[in-house]
Amino acid sequence: MEDRNSFRGFGITDEFVNRFKASKFYKVIYQEHTDEIIVGVRDSYICLYYNCDCIAKIEPSYNLTAQIDPYYTNGKYSSLTDDEMVELFSLIKQKSDERKKREKQAQQRLYIQNNNSLSSEWFCIDVEYTKSLRGKSRAEDWRFDIIAISKSKPHKIALIELKYGAGALGEPSGIRTHVKDFYSFHVQDSSCEFSFGELKQEVVSMISKLDLLGVSIPEELAEVDGNKISDSPEYYFITLNNNPAEEGKSLPKQTMSGYLFGDKRWNCQRISKLVKEEGDYFTLIHNDKTFVPKFLFSNKCLPDFTISDIINDDSYEQEIIDVSDKTEIYSKTTLQSKERTQTGNDTLFKRKCRIHQSWFREKVLKLGMGVNPRTHRAVNETEEDFLVRRQMVEDINHLTDTDASLLMNFVPSFHKEIRNALIGRYGKVPVSHDLMNDMLRSENIPWNIFVPMFQDKDAAICVLRKLTNRNNIKEITSWKIEYNPNTLGDNTAFDAFVQYRTVEGNTGIIGIEVKYTEEGYKVHKKEQERIDEPKSSYSLVTRDSHCFIETNTEQFNTREYIQIWRNHMLAISMGTEYECQYDSVTIYPSGNTHFHSANGRPGALEQYMNMLTDKGKSTFHYTSFEELFNLFDLSYNGERHKSWIDYLKARYIVDEDEIECNQHVCTSYQKDNQQHAAENIADVNPNTSQTIEVVLDGANQEWVLNLVDYSLDDMLSTSKVRARFTNDAPIASRQVSTEKYYSLDQFKKAYNQERGSTHDNKNAAYWYFCRSVKIGDVIYLAKGPALYGYAVVKGNEVITDETTGEHSWKVEWHKYDKEIAIDANIATPFFVNLQVQKDKMIRLHKAIEKH
Secondary structure: OOOOOOOOOOOOOHHHHHHHHHOHHHHHHHHHHOOOOEEEEOOOOEEEEEOOEEEEEEOOOOOOOEEOOHHHHOOOOOEEOHHHHHHHHHHHHHHHHHOOOHHHHHHHHHHHHHHHOOOOOEEEEEEEEOOOOOOOOOOOOOOEEEEEEEOOOOEOEEEEEEEEOOOOOOOOOOHHHHHHHHHHHHOOOOOOOOOHHHHHHHHHHHHHHHHHOOOOOOHHHOOOOHHHEOOOOEEEEEEEOOOOOOOOOOOHHHHHHHHHOOOOHHHOOOOOHHHHHHOOHHHHOOOOOOOOOEEEEOOOOOOOOOOOOOOOOOOOEEEEOOHHHOOOOOOOOOOOOOOOOOOOOOOHHHHHHHHHHHHHHHHHOOOOOEEOOOOOOOOOOOHHHHHHHHOOOEEOOEOOHHHHHOOOOOOHHHHHHHHHHHHHHHOOOOOOHHHHOEOOOOOHHHHHHHHHHOOOHHHHHHHHHHHHOOOOEEEEEEEEEEEOOOOOOOOOOEEEEEEEEEOOOOEEEEEEEEOOOOOOOOOOHHHHHHHHOOOOHHHHHHHHOOOEOOOOHHHHOOOOOHHHHHHHHHHHHHHHHHOOEEEEEEEEOOOOOOOOOEOOEOOHHHHHHOOEOHHHHHHEEEEEHHHHHHHHHHHOOOHHHHHHHHHHHHHHOOOOOOOOOOHHHHHHHHHHHHHHHHHOHHHOOOOOOOOEEEEEEOOOOEEEEEEOOOOHHHHHOOOOEEEEEOOOOOOOOOOOEEEEEEOHHHHHHHHHHHHHHHOOOOOOOOOEOOEEEOOOOEEEEEEOOOOOOOOEEEOOEOOOOOOOOOOOOOOOOOOOOEEEEEOOOOOOOEEEEEOOOOOEEEEEEEOOOOO
16 A cells, blocks of 8 residues: 555455355345444455444455454454354454443444435445555544535535544543544645545545445435535534533533633533643634534434434534634633634743733733734635735734834833834844734844843843853943854854953953743754864864863754754854853743753753853853843832833733733833833834824813824724815816725725825825814824824914924914814825814815925
8 A cells, every 4th residue: 555545445346346245244244234234445345344343354355254353252263254254243243342332332323323214315435434645554643433425416525523422522532633633634635645635536436336335325326426526525523412421510512612612602611721721622723714613412322312314413403613703812821812823833831922922912002913924825725815815814913014113012111222223233123024023923022121221231230240140240331132243153143242341351241042932943954064064163162162061062963952052152152252251141931941940851951051061051041031020120220111121021921820911010001102102203114104193172272292102003993084085286186085984994095096196296286084073082193104293283373393303394273174284395195083072173184285
């Protein structure tokens, strides 16, 4: 079988069929016991099943014999002639019954009763279906207890997993495993070695061979072929004996819910820890909307149950699970991943962090989800559809581009300093999704920790002395984020780098590595080459630094050590080249037990430390987030830095208990978001739209405009906007639309169409949209592509903005309606959202500017 895939019906020749039908295997064992024997078509042989135990494997030969497990003959035989099997048949059945496999017995009864029922809409064709693909000695994980086909056209294929009572629902081989296995088959497409297309061919083959073997086949299936079978299967999880094991206990349906869902549906009494640790049903199927199995529950049970239709019996209670059914639960232990989020490969700690970051975005920052550019193409999805969806699919750990440009992935009380540091590092505010949008990745952490840390260098010195045991650190002379001194000659870089002067007047350096959810690191080809090469920088540093007990580089050639070792070597090589004292520091969250000891198992950092000499140990240090943040508490004063420390603790420390939002901390963040964003108006990224809050004070008619931390999408998506676009330019006097209500998407589309015809014209006209408001309401403005400042307006007085000096806005009142005219010396449009409460009209437009 190594040169081809197994195929049911292959090798079942007419000659083999005739010999089988002439034997007592058929005439006595099968024909006289059709109410308890099932014939299974296999690859070059057939099986006879009793209680769904294979009691005879019959292969083509001149004199047919049946291979049998010696258990069924009290250890006496492993091969029987047909006469011997007839003689021992009662013993064989007795031994099978003694196994007391209730689920197997129910499976046989369900199969046979359905096929004996003329009223059933389905016909069962196989039990215990497995598949061995080419070159594999074991079967695939996906396997089906029963395969059935509908009698009506187009013929549908039912792939069935049977459970009997609650005892078979737990792991291993419980309902969670079967859901994963069924889903793994579901995602097999035409590019895979075996998919539903191949299964259909086998179904046709099995029906044909069963008919030849003398099994009664419904006439509706006499001429079935693959073209008459639906393009996708139906998946069923059938539970019989849906009764409590004893009075007061849960029904199997309730128990199953506890293994699959975190919302206690189906009157579940208890949620399994597997749901909390590994994810719920929606996580198991990767939130795939195309996978929609049906769960059928019947209280009928052995020994005498009667079910006349395996799928449509009246005794079934049916549950259909759709991805849209899932409940959003924003707590650390039960938050379920949002649609389309990929979490299947998460470690337990990474899953907790994913949920925590989602909570932080949703409940603390109060921001919506952004698009994940790493979205994968779905099964049966066209390339065109995928490219469109890739621009739209949201992810619970991603910020929108607008929010990312507002630096919402960074601590708000230090936005200005972080922006300046980003520009200093990249020449501009970067658009890197990993850094700016993805809250789960570790790239943002060094910026959030070290930029604020180095704003108070005296406090930073106290922290660095504690981290490195270097009490001679006197003055920090420079610091950088993401720095590669290139002393190793590879791409190894420090997440943070510090250069300092000692009390003796010498130079010292510290290289810092920050870990979050990552664990081991794959050894790549170029690194492997450097490990193998005796004269490489890796070999020279390891051999000559006297920091390592053993100087064989191969000892570090593991996922656990490779990156820790490289970062340590980078500090060693830099210290050696510049002839200064050096240290390497690794920072990690204590929940990531890959790096530190847990449950009696040493972590990677402890193990690495044991490979160092005393000199090596004096230059290598590690500490947890928790220890570092507590050290900050002892070293920093002032509200701004205290707010920063609160932020770090709330965002990056993941406790075991359910998330409880600290109201004080949340309030502090929200104040920071508004206050410090307003301070940074002049530094706003010119490639994004920004927002302004206008507060109307009914008492004194004073309007105050301030930059706030809400995106345009957040504002407009919650309400309709009445929009009117006009064009007074000579070349395009048409009116796009008048007095219509638009959703955000519709508005943007209409605006972009108009913008395409007028925006590039130097005589560009104004456009505006109106909405009734009352004094005391809030107006939100967004001006793009650049925001240049804000203005304070009181009464009819015109106040020129003094924020930037480069561009100014003129804001004025008109006597008829409240109208704001914003005049800038650039021909760019803006957005506005007005929250309506009273019939006062405010009209907002961009003034025409002739060039």
